[in-house]
Amino acid sequence: MIALESVTIGVPNRTLVREIDAIVKAGEFLAVLGPNGVGKTTFLRALCGLQPVLAGRILLDGMSLRERSALERARSIAYVTSDDAMIETLRVRDVVAIGRYPHHRWWEWNPSPKDADAIERALRAVNVLEQADRLFTTLSSGERQRVWIALGLAQETPVLLLDEPTSHLDVRVAHEILALLRGLARAGRTIVCVLHDLNDAAAYADRLMLLGCERMLACERPDRVLQPQLIERAYGIAVERVETARGARVFSAVDE
Amino acid sequence: MGAWRLPAILALSLCACAASLLAGGSALAPNDIFAALTHPRSGGDVATIVWQLRLPRVAISATVGASLSIGGALLQGMLRNPLVDPYLTGVSAGAAAAIALAVLVGVAAPILPALGFGAGLGTAVLVAALARRGSGIDPNRLILAGISISALFSAIVAFAIARSNSLDAAQSILAWLAGSMAGRGWGDLLFALPYVFAGVLLAALAAPALDALRVGDLRARTVGVDVDRAQWLILASTSLLAAASVALAGMVGFVGLIVPHVARRIVGSAAPVLLVACALLGAALCTIADATARSIVAPSELPIGVLLAFVGVPAFLYLYLREERPA
Numbered sequence: 179m180i181a182l183e184s185v186t187i188g189v190p191n192r193t194l195v196r197e198i199d200a201i202v203k204a205g206e207f208l209a210v211l212g213p214n215g216v217g218k219t220t221f222l223r224a225l226c227g228l229q230p231v232l233a234g235r236i237l238l239d240g241m242s243l244r245e246r247s248a249l250e251r252a253r254s255i256a257y258v259t260s261d262d263a264m265i266e267t268l269r270v271r272d273v274v275a276i277g278r279y280p281h282h283r284w285w286e287w288n289p290s291p292k293d294a295d296a297i298e299r300a301l302r303a304v305n306v307l308e309q310a311d312r313l314f315t316t317l318s319s320g321e322r323q324r325v326w327i328a329l330g331l332a333q334e335t336p337v338l339l340l341d342e343p344t345s346h347l348d349v350r351v352a353h354e355i356l357a358l359l360r361g362l363a364r365a366g367r368t369i370v371c372v373l374h375d376l377n378d379a380a381a382y383a384d385r386l387m388l389l390g391c392e393r394m395l396a397c398e399r400p401d402r403v404l405q406p407q408l409i410e411r412a413y414g415i416a417v418e419r420v421e422t423a424r425g426a427r428v429f430s431a432v433d434e
Numbered sequence: 435m436g437a438w439r440l441p442a443i444l445a446l447s448l449c450a451c452a453a454s455l456l457a458g459g460s461a462l463a464p465n466d467i468f469a470a471l472t473h474p475r476s477g478g479d480v481a482t483i484v485w486q487l488r489l490p491r492v493a494i495s496a497t498v499g500a501s502l503s504i505g506g507a508l509l510q511g512m513l514r515n516p517l518v519d520p521y522l523t524g525v526s527a528g529a530a531a532a533i534a535l536a537v538l539v540g541v542a543a544p545i546l547p548a549l550g551f552g553a554g555l556g557t558a559v560l561v562a563a564l565a566r567r568g569s570g571i572d573p574n575r576l577i578l579a580g581i582s583i584s585a586l587f588s589a590i591v592a593f594a595i596a597r598s599n600s601l602d603a604a605q606s607i608l609a610w611l612a613g614s615m616a617g618r619g620w621g622d623l624l625f626a627l628p629y630v631f632a633g634v635l636l637a638a639l640a641a642p643a644l645d646a647l648r649v650g651d652l653r654a655r656t657v658g659v660d661v662d663r664a665q666w667l668i669l670a671s672t673s674l675l676a677a678a679s680v681a682l683a684g685m686v687g688f689v690g691l692i693v694p695h696v697a698r699r700i701v702g703s704a705a706p707v708l709l710v711a712c713a714l715l716g717a718a719l720c721t722i723a724d725a726t727a728r729s730i731v732a733p734s735e736l737p738i739g740v741l742l743a744f745v746g747v748p749a750f751l752y753l754y755l756r757e758e759r760p761a
Binding site: 226228247248249250251252253256257259267268269272273275276277279280282284286287288329333 | 639641642643645646648649652653655656657658659660698702703704706707
């Protein structure tokens with residue numbers, strides 16, 4: 179369980195979001211929404227301890243993140259980002275194997291059978307097992323995205339944070355990934371995921387956290403967050419809400 | 435990776451060392467060399483040649499090759515740049531400048547290796563200070579600082595050569611720049627070995643983090659790597675290994691650049707195995723190059739750096755371009 183107590187986040191010389199109070203339970207899929215630059219990525223990085231909070235504190239299972247070492251945090255929280263890096267000559271399996279780093283002591287150079295199993299499961303979960311021996315640089319952007327997710331899965335952490343995991347994926351693969359994340363949440367993992375598509379978020383997440391105007395505007399069930407006035411306040415754009423058989427959906431109401 | 439590859443590289447390295455023992459101005463039969471090796475106190479010309487001339491050269495060239503290759507693999511991994519070598523730390527340029535100035539003012543030759551070592555390490559500290567950002571190292575700053583400081587010290591070397599009023603002094607400076615192990619012995623190796631061991635130990639400490647660093651500093655932090663610590667370990671290791679190599683053999687170019695590429699093609703990219711393969715392949719390459727350098731124009735010697743450039747660079751370009759060419 180992650181507890182945020184009056185957390186204020188920001189970057190040097192700029193506060194992004196003030197006074198966030200929220201609890202994310204084990205087994206919950208929380209989607210973080212908000213306009214560009216509002217602080218969603220900073221929020222995720224604060225959640226995994228990569229970035230210090232400006233005020234307040236973040237507790238993981240009752241213990242402050244600051245009290246945990248980097249390795250302890252990496253055994254509890256995996257952070258998946260889609261920033262690309264030049265990794266010439268690394269094969270897909272080598273990339274995913276990096277997720278096992280926090281489970282090794284420095285002299286344990288060789289992967290254990292447990293590592294091999296975790297890597298195999300992660301590759302299979304995102305459907306890139308067949309590409310395991312390919313060079314990472316030969317993959318499409320969508321395949322790379324799945325490999326980054328596999329790296330996070332290989333860490334085998336109870337908490338998985340993902341920054342726009344569907345950003346490079348076609349609609350079918352995006353839904354496969356979101357379904358996978360929901361399945362992981364049902365299996366007991368805590369998933370916190372930054373998404374841009376409000377309707378995808380509403381379809382798969384248990385709750386939506388909406389950031390805007392330097393505040394957390396809402397952290398509720400999807401149908402309570404997909405309110406035109408809330409969306410307009412966050413994004414500055416009018417939307418129409420439509421009720422469908424699968425719940426509420428919103429669409430841009432801007433006239434052509 | 436096939437489990438046989440690392441033992442095969444080890445066998446290749448041992449064969450290279452054995453072949454290197456055969457090379458030299460005096461033609462010695464393999465069984466005489468073997469007898470001298472197994473009976474070090476037997477005396478005689480063969481034992482003297484083997485124990486006082488050839489064996490130290492083999493050990494020194496293997497040490498230089500292994501050190502530069504490990505350093506190259508570490509820096510290439512940390513900077514995510516396949517075109518850097520250990521001399522980016524400024525070690526060679528600093529050492530060359532100090533030695534050039536020392537030769538110019540007439541410092542005694544036996545002091546030069548230690549002077550080169552100290553100046554090389556000092557320059558590495560300067561480059562590291564310029565590359566520092568916060569508590570870690572900025573990879574781009576490191577590259578810029580390494581290139582800039584090396585260019586500055588290269589100018590000092592050129593100045594020293596231009597100002598030297600004796601041919602001997604100029605040749606002495608050029609010998610350092612071209613790389614040579616002529617006249618080196620056990621004493622030189624004993625001076626350098628503690629620093630080589632320290633460099634290898636630091637490399638072993640940094641090795642597990644190296645793979646994670648290759649996918650970016652941010653991702654490395656997310657899996658629990660102390661990136662700042664790993665960067666300092668790698669820079670310290672590379673600087674020690676490069677400085678020890680420069681003290682032993684002057685500037686031996688291309689080894690630290692080429693060997694990591696070849697090793698990656700053979701054993702893959704997993705850092706611990708890669709570093710071991712680099713050490714063995716680097717040792718093999720340098721011992722063979724040194725044996726060739728001292729036998730091809732015997733009784734004179736070619737500078738090993740020149741030989742490596744003539745042979746190594748076309749071979750590297752062939753390998754690299756073949757890899758880049760579409761199937």
